[in-house]
Amino acid sequence: xxxxxxxxxxxxxxxxxxxxxxxxxxxxxxxxxxxxxxxxxxxxxxxxxxxxxxxxxxxxxxxxxxxxxxxxxxxxxxxxxxxxxxxxxxxxxxxxxxxxxxxxxxxxxxxxxxxxxxxxxxxxxxxx
Amino acid sequence: xxxxxxxxxxxxxxxxxxxxxxxxxxxxxxxxxxxxxxxxxxxxxxxxxxxxxxxxxxxxxxxxxxxxxxxxxxxxxxxxxxxxxxxxxxxxxxxxxxxxxxxxxxxxxxxxxxxxxxxxxxxxxxxxxxxxxxxxxxxxxxxxxxxxxxxxxxxxxxxxxxxxxxxxxxxxxxxxxxxxxxxxxxxxxxxxxxxxxxxxxxxxxxxxxxxxxxxxxxxxxxxxxxxxxxxxxxxxxxxxxxxxxxxxxxxxxxxxxxxxxxxxxxxxxxxxxxxxxxxxxxxxxxxxxxxxxxxxxxxxxxxxxxxxxxxxxxxxxxxxxxxxxxxxxxxxxxxxxxxxxxxxxxxxxxxxxxxxxxxxxxxxxxxxxxxxxxxxxxxxxxxxxxxxxxxxxxxxxxxxxxxxxxxxxxxxxxxxxxxxxxxxxxxxxxxxxxxxxxxxxxxxxxxxxxxxxxxxxxxxxxxxxxxxxxxxxxxxxxxxxxxxxxxxxxxxxxxxxxxxxxxxxxxxxxxxxxxxxxxxxxxxxxxxxxxxxxxxxx
Numbered sequence: 173x174x175x176x177x178x179x180x181x182x183x184x185x186x187x188x189x190x191x192x193x194x195x196x197x198x199x200x201x202x203x204x205x206x207x208x209x210x211x212x213x214x215x216x217x218x219x220x221x222x223x224x225x226x227x228x229x230x231x232x233x234x235x236x237x238x239x240x241x242x243x244x245x246x247x248x249x250x251x252x253x254x255x256x257x258x259x260x261x262x263x264x265x266x267x268x269x270x271x272x273x274x275x276x277x278x279x280x281x282x283x284x285x286x287x288x289x290x291x292x293x294x295x296x297x298x299x300x
Numbered sequence: 301x302x303x304x305x306x307x308x309x310x311x312x313x314x315x316x317x318x319x320x321x322x323x324x325x326x327x328x329x330x331x332x333x334x335x336x337x338x339x340x341x342x343x344x345x346x347x348x349x350x351x352x353x354x355x356x357x358x359x360x361x362x363x364x365x366x367x368x369x370x371x372x373x374x375x376x377x378x379x380x381x382x383x384x385x386x387x388x389x390x391x392x393x394x395x396x397x398x399x400x401x402x403x404x405x406x407x408x409x410x411x412x413x414x415x416x417x418x419x420x421x422x423x424x425x426x427x428x429x430x431x432x433x434x435x436x437x438x439x440x441x442x443x444x445x446x447x448x449x450x451x452x453x454x455x456x457x458x459x460x461x462x463x464x465x466x467x468x469x470x471x472x473x474x475x476x477x478x479x480x481x482x483x484x485x486x487x488x489x490x491x492x493x494x495x496x497x498x499x500x501x502x503x504x505x506x507x508x509x510x511x512x513x514x515x516x517x518x519x520x521x522x523x524x525x526x527x528x529x530x531x532x533x534x535x536x537x538x539x540x541x542x543x544x545x546x547x548x549x550x551x552x553x554x555x556x557x558x559x560x561x562x563x564x565x566x567x568x569x570x571x572x573x574x575x576x577x578x579x580x581x582x583x584x585x586x587x588x589x590x591x592x593x594x595x596x597x598x599x600x601x602x603x604x605x606x607x608x609x610x611x612x613x614x615x616x617x618x619x620x621x622x623x624x625x626x627x628x629x630x631x632x633x634x635x636x637x638x639x640x641x642x643x644x645x646x647x648x649x650x651x652x653x654x655x656x657x658x659x660x661x662x663x664x665x666x667x668x669x670x671x672x673x674x675x676x677x678x679x680x681x682x683x684x685x686x687x688x689x690x691x692x693x694x695x696x697x698x699x700x701x702x703x704x705x706x707x708x709x710x711x712x713x714x715x716x717x718x719x720x721x722x723x724x725x726x727x728x729x730x731x732x733x734x735x736x737x738x739x740x741x742x743x744x745x746x747x748x749x750x751x752x753x754x755x756x757x758x759x760x761x762x763x764x765x766x767x768x769x770x771x772x773x774x775x776x777x778x779x780x781x782x783x784x785x786x787x788x789x790x791x792x793x794x795x796x797x798x799x800x801x802x803x804x805x806x807x808x809x810x811x812x813x814x815x816x817x818x819x820x821x822x823x824x825x826x827x828x829x830x831x832x833x834x835x836x837x838x
Contacts, residue, residue: 189631195638202645257630259677261684279633279670282641 181224182206183289186216186239187231187255192278196229199282200289213237217245225250227289232256243271251292253285313578320571327563335556338548339522345547346494346540347524353491354526354537357498361530365443368461368471370395375403375416375469393418400476403469404428404436412436412464421451421474432472435460439470444532448477448500448508455479457500457510459533479509493547495519496539502527503536510535618781619680626676633673636666675792678799679781685723685803687828692718692752692759699731700750708745718754721828726800730808733793734763734820740786741767741818757826764819769812778810797822804828 183205187193190211197207208225210216214237216230228250232239239256243249251273260268265275274288374388374395392401400421407413412428428436431446438444439462446458455477464470479497496519497512499505504518512519518538525538546553640663644651651659693715705711720727731750738748746766753760770778770785777783779798784791794810801808806824813819 189635191635192631192638195635195642198642199638199645202642255634257627257634259683262686278630279637279666279673282638 180206180293181226181250182208183227183229184208184210184216184219184225184250185229186210186213186234186242187229188212188234189231192231192255196285199285200229203286203290205289205293213239213242213245216242220246220249227292228252229285229289230254232258232260240268243268246271253288253292255280313575315578316571316575319574320567323567323570324564327560327567330563331556331560334559338546338553338556341548341552342541342546343522343524346522349491349494349547350496350524350526350537350539353494353496353539354528357528357535357537358530361443361528361533361535364459364473365461365530365533367395367399368401368443368459368473371401371403371471372461372469375471389416392416396473400474402426402428402472402474404464404472405469406464412470415469419474421456421476422472428472432458432460432474436462436464436470436472439463440532442531445500448510451476477510479512480515482511482513483515491539493542493545494539495542496523496537498528499536499538501536502534504538622676622781623680626673626680629669629673629676633666633670636662637670640666672790672792675790675796678796679792683723683726685726685800687721687723689719690722690724690727692716692720692754692761695724695728696731696750696752696761699728699735702728703732703735703739705748706739709739709742710747712747712749713751714749715752716754718752718759718826720754720759720824720826722804722824723800727804727824730797730800730822731761731763733797734822737793737820738763738765738767741765746817754826759824759826761822761824762819763822764813764817766813766817769816769818770810772812775810775812775818779808 183200185193185196185200185207186209187196188211193209193211197209200207205226208219210219212234216228217237219225220228230239230242230252232254233256237245239254243252249271252271253274253276254268254272255276255278257278259277260275265272268275273292276285276288371392374391392403396418398419400419401417402414402422403416404412405415407427412433414422414424414426414428417424417426431449435444435446435458439460441461441463444460444462446460448455448457450456451474456474457477459473459475460470461473462470495514497504497514497517498510500508500510506517509517519540521540523538523540525536528535528537541547640659643659647655647659650656696713696715700711700713735748735750742748742765748766749762749764751762751764774785779794780791781795782791783795794808798808801822801824804824805828806822808820808822810818810820
């Protein structure tokens with residue numbers, strides 16, 4: 173288990189699926205991250221408006237405001253790990269690239285998520 | 301098909317030939333029968349003519365015989381001391397005008413002497429010798445004759461009316477002969493249709509020709525003959541019809557040829573008509589067959605189109621379902637995967653063996669479900685290919701390196717330097733899928749052969765194995781989604797292969813090899829046409 177990362181901004185996990193949301197939050201918490209969760213885009217935007225986040229772990233398809241709408245609403249979002257159950261074509265990925273550090277297709281190995289976030293937090297940035 | 305002008309050229313039909321042969325044979329038979337009949341008629345007419353000629357000759361000889369008998373009577377009645385009285389001599393001279401006649405009597409010293417002569421052949425007092433003397437010696441009251449002999453270089457025949465006893469004279473008539481007098485000019489009158497000869501002996505003895513209307517003696521060919529007898533004179537007449545002369549008449553003699561000619565013409569006409577009818581019928585039959593074939597083909601196309609439609613609809617329904625299933629699986633799979641991770645974290649590393657076994661199983665099965673979700677997504681939403689030149693030989697090498705053959709499977713690669721415009725990743729996925737399938741088709745080992753070649757705007761990659769092969773029904777269904785022969789297969793691998801290949805404007809086929817195994821052929825255009833892009837889901 174990694175050493176707790178103290179003094180850092182928390183990670184925001186946004187997913188409408190409670191099981192995914194809590195399991196991802198637990199995994200990241202297990203890595204020592206401070207984690208906040210939101211179950212839809214509106215809640216996410218509200219939280220982002222209140223405090224800064226080190227990483228935004230964002231689901232694409234959600235009721236009401238979805239992940240892409242959240243990205244559209246943020247001019248300078250924190251580094252984003254975009255989780256999707258659907259394939260994104262090159263064009264969509266290209267359009268989102270400036271705001272998304274990492275695309276993760278569900279289901280993904282938890283290790284990959286941990287590595288990507290560690291990379292982002294340490295300043296190396298995520299891999300595609 | 302219509303107007304392709306590809307008509308078969310027929311030979312002449314057997315029926316037409318048969319009809320011709322039958323009618324021609326009948327005409328020939330008719331010809332033979334009528335010809336024989338005409339010939340028979342000719343022959344019988346010839347015989348009649350010859351008999352008539354014979355009776356004319358008989359009359360002639362009879363006249364001469366009568367004359368000689370009269371001379372003999374006159375000579376006998378008036379004979380006195382071997383001399384003929386002046387009255388008798390006058391009578392005899394009157395009777396024998398134009399003839400060479402002699403009355404002969406036995407001479408005192410043996411032999412015979414002429415006691416009276418008329419005409420150029422004899423002189424009074426002349427001794428009779430040779431064939432005439434012999435004839436006189438054997439003469440009787442019946443008219444007899446000598447064979448033809450030569451007198452003063454000319455052929456003659458002598459007739460004798462005897463007997464020549466002392467005091468009674470035999471009468472000798474010498475007939476000078478010009479046998480071939482009419483051979484050049486021919487004879488006129490009732491027998492002008494005959495070519496023949498009269499002999500002083502029965503049988504064709506050239507030295508005994510009395511009269512001939514031809515130089516070609518003996519007379520040969522289709523002849524008729526008769527013997528002319530008067531007392532002890534026996535002549536023989538033999539003749540044939542003059543060439544070109546028809547005793548039965550021209551029409552009758554032409555009949556056989558008419559029968560033959562008309563018969564052959566009729567045979568030809570009937571055969572030609574039969575042939576025309578048969579050909580017309582054949583052409584009609586061929587047209588009907590052609591139309592039937594076209595209809596069948598149309599029907600087949602229709603059925604194909606219908607089944608394609610049905611397949612398309614089915615695929616579309618499958619696609620909808622696969623899409624839903626695929627995406628809805630992803631979220632629970634993510635949660636389960638995360639849960640496994642958290643459980644392992646909670647249990648510590650390593651996990652207690654009793655739990656680890658079950659946890660590993662859960663992770664494996666989750667992995668399979670994740671692959672199914674991946675395949676479903678790939679099948680439903682094929683990614684748009686991004687085209688770039690791909691050197692097939694390099695790609696095949698990369699794929700083989702990434703998916704090496706299992707133990708017991710030999711690999712043979714034969715590539716040329718063909719380059720295609722393709723999505724490298726997708727094409728690699730296609731080849732990896734096919735190569736893996738080939739490996740799996742040979743659990744007992746064997747050989748996989750990968751061949752690539754490009755020519756004429758098309759590139760092909762062939763992946764062949766030496767496995768058990770598949771039956772034809774399986775071969776047809778191999779590319780259908782969810783059709784699988786493997787216990788662990790999703791049945792989407794080859795369906796995805798087909799999707800990807802078709803997205804490249806190519807096609808993929810599977811067939812059995814001889815003696816065993818299957819081969820899959822991927823054909824791709826070397827150059828890509830620009831294609832529309834699908835909108836991707838988010």
